[in-house]
Amino acid sequence: MKTHFWKALPLAIFLVFQPAAQAGVLKDHPGHWLGDMKIPEGQTVKIGAEIFARADGTIWASVASPDQDAYDIPLQSALEEGASVSLKHAVFTLKLTWDKDHFDGEWKQGDAPLKFELRQVAAFPAKARPQTPKGPFPYKDETLAIAGANGVTLGATLSIPNGTTNPNVVVLVHGSGPGTRDLGVLGHKHFAVLADHLARQGVAVLRYDKRGNARSTGDYEQHTTAHLIDDLHAVVKAMKARKEFKRVGVIGLSEGPGLAAAVAARDPKSVDFLVSMAGIGMNGLDTMLVQDRVVAKDHGADPAQVERLMAYVRGFYDVLMAHDEAAPRIAALKAFQQTQPAGVMELVKKFKMDGGSLSLDWAAKPFMIAALRSNPPADWRRVRSPVLLLNGSLDHQVPAEENLGGLVATLKAGGNRMVESEVLPSLNHLFQTAKTGKEDEYGQIDETIAPIALKRIAAFVVKQR
Known part of the structure; x- marks a missing residue:
C-alpha cells in the first residue's frame, strides 16, 4: 500500500526511532x-x-x-x-x-x-466511532512481549474467547506505514474492531505493534520488507508454540497479506490459512505505477496530464531503483527533477504527486527501494494453505481488478485449489462502506469495517478446523 495513514499535518508527524531514556x-x-x-x-x-x-x-x-x-x-x-x-x-x-x-x-x-x-x-480525546469495542467482553486479553527479528521486542495483545477449547487463532498484520496493534486510522481502530468481532465468534486473535511503534522496540524508519516478514514469522511461531490453538492463520491488510504469503511460502507448516484484505497481486513497481495513476486522476488531472505525470513517475522510480545507496540515489533524483521538461514539475506539485513514494524523504529510506523491488506474486505462487481473498470495489489504493485477479491467477498457477475470492461492493481500501473510495473519505465515514466484510472473514476463519 502506497499511502501511510497520516494526514498532511501542519505540525509534521513523520518520525524515526532510537533508544529510550531509562530513568528520571x-x-x-x-x-x-x-x-x-x-x-x-x-x-x-x-x-x-x-x-x-x-x-x-x-x-x-x-x-x-x-x-x-x-x-x-x-x-x-x-x-x-x-x-x-x-x-x-x-x-x-x-x-x-x-x-x-x-x-x-x-x-x-x-x-x-x-x-x-x-x-x-485519563486519555486523549478522540472521535467516537460506533464500532469501537465496548464491554462487557466475552474474552480475556493477555498483554505479551514477543521476541521479533534483530533483537526487537514486539508488544502485542492476545484475545482468547471465554469457554472455548482449542480455538483457531489468527494474527493480524498491518499494511504499510506506522501501525499499532489497534491499527488506529483517523479515529478508527480497525484491528481492535476486527479482533473483537472474531473473538465473539470463538476465534482467538493476536495483534501487535509494528516495530518502532507504540510498545514495540526497534527502528521503524530503517525497516525493510524482510524485517517485517521476520517479525511476522516470529509472532506466528510464538502462537504455534503455545499448543492451545487448533490452527494458526494470518489476516493481513494491504501490504500485510504479502508478508503473510512470504511466511507461508518459506515455512509452510507455520501458517494454516490466510485472509487477504486488499492484498497486492503485482510486483512492487507495477503496484506503485497503478496507484500513482489513480492518485493523479483523483486529484483532477485530465488524460493528457496523467500521461505526462506518469512519464515522470516511471522515470523517478527507474532512477530510484538504479542506486543501492541513499546519498547517490537522492543526488540522482535531484538531477532527474532538474532536467524535466518545462511544466512537468508544476504539474507534479499541482496534482500532489510529490509526496509519499514520490518524495525525496521516502526515497532515502530502505523500505522504499525494498518495496519497489518486491515481488509478492513469487511468494503467493508457493502458498498451499486455504486462502480467502477480499477486495473492495471502490478501493483506490489497491484496485480490485488488477490485484485480486492477479492473486487468484498466481495461486491457481501454483496449484492451490483452496482459494476463495470476492469483490465486496461499495467498500473502500479500509473496507468501509463508501461513496467514492477516495482517501479523503476515510475519516468522514463513521463505519470502521463494513459488517459484510466482518461476517465473510469470520465465516472463513471459523470453518478452518
Whole structure:
C-alpha cells in the first residue's frame, strides 16, 4: 500500500526511532499529558505526550495531536536532563519540564518556540466511532512481549474467547506505514474492531505493534520488507508454540497479506490459512505505477496530464531503483527533477504527486527501494494453505481488478485449489462502506469495517478446523 495513514499535518508527524531514556522524569510521570498550544496564526491545537513502558520494560514516550487525529506518534529520541526531557523527531522537538503538578511544554519547530502547559488526563480525546469495542467482553486479553527479528521486542495483545477449547487463532498484520496493534486510522481502530468481532465468534486473535511503534522496540524508519516478514514469522511461531490453538492463520491488510504469503511460502507448516484484505497481486513497481495513476486522476488531472505525470513517475522510480545507496540515489533524483521538461514539475506539485513514494524523504529510506523491488506474486505462487481473498470495489489504493485477479491467477498457477475470492461492493481500501473510495473519505465515514466484510472473514476463519 502506497499511502501511510497520516494526514498532511501542519505540525509534521513523520518520525524515526532510537533508544529510550531509562530513568528520571519519564519514569516518575507515566500516563497521558495534554495541553492547548496556540500557534502563530492564532489557531489553538491540542498536543499530548504519553509516557509508558515498552514491551521490553524500557521507559519511552509518544506524541499525539488529537485535533488532527494523530496518536501514538513514534519518537526519534527522548533525552533527559534533570527535570526536563526533550522528545525529538526530525522536524520538531517537544521539551517537557516538570513543575510541581504539570509539565511546562516548549514546542520547537522553526525559529520561534511555542510554550504551553500539559496536565495529566485519563486519555486523549478522540472521535467516537460506533464500532469501537465496548464491554462487557466475552474474552480475556493477555498483554505479551514477543521476541521479533534483530533483537526487537514486539508488544502485542492476545484475545482468547471465554469457554472455548482449542480455538483457531489468527494474527493480524498491518499494511504499510506506522501501525499499532489497534491499527488506529483517523479515529478508527480497525484491528481492535476486527479482533473483537472474531473473538465473539470463538476465534482467538493476536495483534501487535509494528516495530518502532507504540510498545514495540526497534527502528521503524530503517525497516525493510524482510524485517517485517521476520517479525511476522516470529509472532506466528510464538502462537504455534503455545499448543492451545487448533490452527494458526494470518489476516493481513494491504501490504500485510504479502508478508503473510512470504511466511507461508518459506515455512509452510507455520501458517494454516490466510485472509487477504486488499492484498497486492503485482510486483512492487507495477503496484506503485497503478496507484500513482489513480492518485493523479483523483486529484483532477485530465488524460493528457496523467500521461505526462506518469512519464515522470516511471522515470523517478527507474532512477530510484538504479542506486543501492541513499546519498547517490537522492543526488540522482535531484538531477532527474532538474532536467524535466518545462511544466512537468508544476504539474507534479499541482496534482500532489510529490509526496509519499514520490518524495525525496521516502526515497532515502530502505523500505522504499525494498518495496519497489518486491515481488509478492513469487511468494503467493508457493502458498498451499486455504486462502480467502477480499477486495473492495471502490478501493483506490489497491484496485480490485488488477490485484485480486492477479492473486487468484498466481495461486491457481501454483496449484492451490483452496482459494476463495470476492469483490465486496461499495467498500473502500479500509473496507468501509463508501461513496467514492477516495482517501479523503476515510475519516468522514463513521463505519470502521463494513459488517459484510466482518461476517465473510469470520465465516472463513471459523470453518478452518
